């Protein structure tokens with residue numbers, strides 16, 4: 001999910017919105033100002049409806065954000081780093097590095113989002129019913145309450161990739177101790193749920209109104225598709241069981257000494273090597289970064305003699321240096337940022353590297369292994 005628009009950071013977590021949110025926000029404001037609010041309290045000034053509609057639409061996205069923040073904060077509390085939160089067409093996505101290590105952790109992280117929505121909805125409902133205030137404001141609040149309650153209930157439906165699917169996953173994992181079996185159960189349930197929603201949408205189009213039915217069909221189609229994608233990712237994970245880094249790496253790669261200049265390196269190593277990416281090493285042999293043929297070619301010929309590889313290198317995060325016996329699955333949790341996914345060291349010496357191509361090959365082989 002690309003963040004088209006950065007909103008800033010909350011509790012240190014980058015928050016952004018996808019462009020589809022702007023379309024949905026506009027649709028919500030139009031339906032509130034044009035139908036919902038005038039239907040509830042007729043005869044007010046149109047400008048009043050519009051102001052309230054826009055405020056309500058913004059509050060609706062704020063409550064979506066609260067749902068995602070709840071996931072993110074509990075994940076962080078469970079020691080899983082959170083990369084970002086993005087709001088989009090179907091709600092929010094919280095991107096985490098890695099997954100819960102225990103069923104209990106997974107259960108907590110997945111449940112807290114829908115519970116937040118239900119709590120926000122419940123509080124708004126009580127205020128809308130019991131608090132004194134202008135009827136128009138109360139009916140906007142009631143709409144907000146119903147949407148949040150609906151959101152909480154919908155997200156609890158037991159199928160991946162919904163929160164309820166993760167709850168199901170955690171429960172099956174806990175009952176059977178078999179994470180892969182839980183993967184399959186959650187993904188199948190997600191596909192089944194998607195098809196069910198599509199069927200309900202078709203029935204609604206046939207027998208009542210087309211608009212609500214169409215929306216159900218779109219959501220169902222999206223769910224079934226996402227569950228299928230998740231199934232593939234999970235299958236790859238399963239096929240990677242027992243596979244080590246040394247099985248997938250490119251062994252003994254040509255290295256790029258940080259102190260060499262681009263001209264020397266191109267004539268001595270790069271022009272003879274079969275690689276398109278090179279680990280950059282410091283004087284003591286430790287990996288400090290990576291450089292690609294493309295990056296080398298981008299240096300103007302006049303500056304090739306004065307640019308050192310060390311200045312050109314894309315820095316290598318410490319977690320991208322791995323041992324040969326580590327499980328290959330860790331690579332899936334930190335997908336390749338560029339051409340180089342990891343550098344493999346043993347006793348301080350570089351014995352291999354894992355490139356983006358190695359990763360692609362590894363995933364295809366894992367899927368083959370699964371279907372065989």
Ligand SMILES: [Zn+2]
Pocket residue numbers: 067068071113114155163
């Ligand atoms: Zn959620």
